[in-house]
Amino acid sequence: MSSPASRPISQESTRRRLTQQQAETVSRLTDAAVEVLNEEGFDGLTVRTVAKRAGVAPATAYTYFSSKSHLVAEVFWRRLSAGVGEPDPALPAQERVAEILRSVSMVVAGQGQLGGAVTMALLGTDPDVEHLRLRIGGFIRRRLADALEVDPENPGPLVDALEMIYAGGLVHAGMGHMSYEQTSERLVAAAHLLMENR
Secondary structure, three states, rough: OOHHHOOHHHHHOOOOOOOOHHHHHHHHHHHHHHHHHHHHHHHHHHHHHHHHHHHOHHHHHHOOOHHHHHHHHHHHHHHHHHHHHOOOOOOOOOHHHHHHHHHHOOOOOOOOHHHHHHHHHHHOHHHHHHHHHHHHHHHHHHHHHHHHHOOOOOOOOOHHHHHHHHHHHHHHHHHHOOOOHHHHHHHHHHHHHHHHHO
């Protein structure tokens, strides 16, 4: 049996492995969630409203998503895992790290209210969100460890510091204090400072 990390994104779920038809339903729900978010904001988003927009029965939607936070966290996970590739081994370490941080911070750039919703969703207490939060954190940790060519199971204090920087930066952007583009460049500048002083 394949591990969650090795499964294609379209076949993943926080609750179970999906058939092709189920994967298409989940994709319709996540696409509809972004549309509803941009019209109604996070406060106006409900699983029921998203289900209606996607042409899916609410009961079916709830078999995939336990809450609106779970749904938004899934949107972020899918975009993150599809949009943040492996570091380019031809680049120097600082540029590999910069590439990862830029990619992570730009996943929700230009996506209307999605960024702020992701911040609120990931801070929630839903067990399915907690599962995704761990998956997201582990994914970014692995990408940073790969960029620095260190063991992702024991990456050391530099990766820990980079994780703290990106987490703080994304929360800052999600709260609307600066754009994701500005956040991206500040994250890269902070990473360069850290790496120069190690």
